[in-house]
Amino acid sequence: MNDAVTDDATGIFESITTTSLVDRAHGQIRALIVAGKLRPGEPLKDSVLAEQMGISRSPVREALRRLEQSGLVEKSANRSYRISLLAAEDIPELASLRLADETLAVRTIVQHRYSIDSLAEHVAQLTAATGDPAAAAAADAAFHRAVVGLARLPRLAARYDDLTDQIRLALLASDIETWGRGEMLVENHTMLVDALTEALETGDARRVVRMWEVHVLGGMTAFDILDPLS
Amino acid sequence: MNDAVTDDATGIFESITTTSLVDRAHGQIRALIVAGKLRPGEPLKDSVLAEQMGISRSPVREALRRLEQSGLVEKSANRSYRISLLAAEDIPELASLRLADETLAVRTIVQHRYSIDSLAEHVAQLTAATGDPAAAAAADAAFHRAVVGLARLPRLAARYDDLTDQIRLALLASDIETWGRGEMLVENHTMLVDALTEALETGDARRVVRMWEVHVLGGMTAFDILDPLS
DNA sequence: TGATCGTAGATTGTCGACAGAATGCGATCG
DNA sequence: CGATCGCATTCTGTCGACAATCTACGATCA
Numbered sequence: 339m340n341d342a343v344t345d346d347a348t349g350i351f352e353s354i355t356t357t358s359l360v361d362r363a364h365g366q367i368r369a370l371i372v373a374g375k376l377r378p379g380e381p382l383k384d385s386v387l388a389e390q391m392g393i394s395r396s397p398v399r400e401a402l403r404r405l406e407q408s409g410l411v412e413k414s415a416n417r418s419y420r421i422s423l424l425a426a427e428d429i430p431e432l433a434s435l436r437l438a439d440e441t442l443a444v445r446t447i448v449q450h451r452y453s454i455d456s457l458a459e460h461v462a463q464l465t466a467a468t469g470d471p472a473a474a475a476a477a478d479a480a481f482h483r484a485v486v487g488l489a490r491l492p493r494l495a496a497r498y499d500d501l502t503d504q505i506r507l508a509l510l511a512s513d514i515e516t517w518g519r520g521e522m523l524v525e526n527h528t529m530l531v532d533a534l535t536e537a538l539e540t541g542d543a544r545r546v547v548r549m550w551e552v553h554v555l556g557g558m559t560a561f562d563i564l565d566p567l568s
Numbered sequence: 569m570n571d572a573v574t575d576d577a578t579g580i581f582e583s584i585t586t587t588s589l590v591d592r593a594h595g596q597i598r599a600l601i602v603a604g605k606l607r608p609g610e611p612l613k614d615s616v617l618a619e620q621m622g623i624s625r626s627p628v629r630e631a632l633r634r635l636e637q638s639g640l641v642e643k644s645a646n647r648s649y650r651i652s653l654l655a656a657e658d659i660p661e662l663a664s665l666r667l668a669d670e671t672l673a674v675r676t677i678v679q680h681r682y683s684i685d686s687l688a689e690h691v692a693q694l695t696a697a698t699g700d701p702a703a704a705a706a707a708d709a710a711f712h713r714a715v716v717g718l719a720r721l722p723r724l725a726a727r728y729d730d731l732t733d734q735i736r737l738a739l740l741a742s743d744i745e746t747w748g749r750g751e752m753l754v755e756n757h758t759m760l761v762d763a764l765t766e767a768l769e770t771g772d773a774r775r776v777v778r779m780w781e782v783h784v785l786g787g788m789t790a791f792d793i794l795d796p797l798s
Numbered sequence: 799t800g801a802t803c804g805t806a807g808a809t810t811g812t813c814g815a816c817a818g819a820a821t822g823c824g825a826t827c828g
Numbered sequence: 829c830g831a832t833c834g835c836a837t838t839c840t841g842t843c844g845a846c847a848a849t850c851t852a853c854g855a856t857c858a
Contacts, residue, residue, distance in 0.1 A: 358647075359841075360633075383809065385808085385809065393842080394841095394842055395843085395844090396629075396841080397842070397843095399630060399810095399811095403590075403630045403637075407634050407638060408637060416850065417811080417849085417850085418809075418810075418850085431722075431723055431724070432723070434721065435721070435723060438668050438669065438671075438672040441668075442664060442665070442668040491664065491665070493639065493734075494661070494664075494665060497665075590812095613838090613839065614839085614840075623812080624813045624814075625813085625814090625840090626811080626812060627811080629841095646819090646820065647839095647840065647841080
């Protein structure tokens, strides 16, 4: 979140990023969760986490509070942390939230006529990843994240990141290997970029937003939100 | 967040809601912020907060972590908490996020054909509040919150609540007394309910969503996002 | 044999303490 | 007289400890 700002343009001074133990614990636990090492419902005991990381319980506890607020961790009634019980039935809601955020990003980009040149690089990555499902999924995620970033709405980007973490966890827990089927990925994203470019010229975002909805929801035919959200 | 579920339907047993000190500290600090007792940029020292509340620093710290994640509090570079530096220039982004969440709620209600009967009560509250700006603002906020709640998307509601807190803080800091001008409040909301009712019949949410955008953004003519977000 | 109760262990909530870093004030030097 | 340096104080980050609560296992009883 706060990367100990280093205004050192020359790079002479090493970035003395003395990350706090809270940040490190947060990052490690989060990584464990999104990597699937810990599954939903699994209890998280701050004492064992602290011992495993060789630190005290206080930083672990604060890290868990952060994770709780960002949705990866929750507290059961009998006071004890556990990985959030996200499952297949939560995916429709999470996907709706994600779609709402992405379309807001698209609308904002069009409204302010922000440049989208950087998206080409992501499409290239996507092209290079054909045949490699994992790489394709990563490039796909990076593309969508880049669009959100282009809107220059920092709070939107922050909550989008939390959201993608939760979706990742829910997918892992549901044993859904690939988010969407990997065919047509390049074509679809090229179409999106084209539509976005067109919207930037005309100033009308409706068409690209509609395509975006179809694209995102189309990747989830396995779930119950098939309607294009009129 | 978790209200120590009491399934005591009979009400014989007192709800032994042993709220943790973290929850209480969180609530108290949050209340102070949204009430305007603490202004953006003001430093928050956990030691003094703890002493003022008569508790230890640990629960205060965890409460601050939660507030940090929900956007009311942030950490300055030189490690120290302060009220988030929200100001007038942040309102456009916050309003965009709020609008995105509300329109998602409206779309979801229409898509699932959820009942909106409970909204009538809120319009009545709004009517009863004519002439009292504070009550009108509260009723207005309650109406919008109710719409979000009707969508039955718990994570949407949670992030919407965080958002409204941030907006409240930003408005307080900008010395903007009333969110929108209070005239026409009843008429506007009646129109929204009518449009929503119509959408529930036709299944087409486009019209009500468009009206919603105009309504929300119209309440903020003072800011720079006037375009109806094509 | 099965269910209930009780106790031992584990785990959390909270506290006080200590070291390191930051802040602010005063002394010193130009 | 003004700017810089140094020191004292304050505050934060982290730790270990203690009590209260919860869990799980085993003993007791019907």
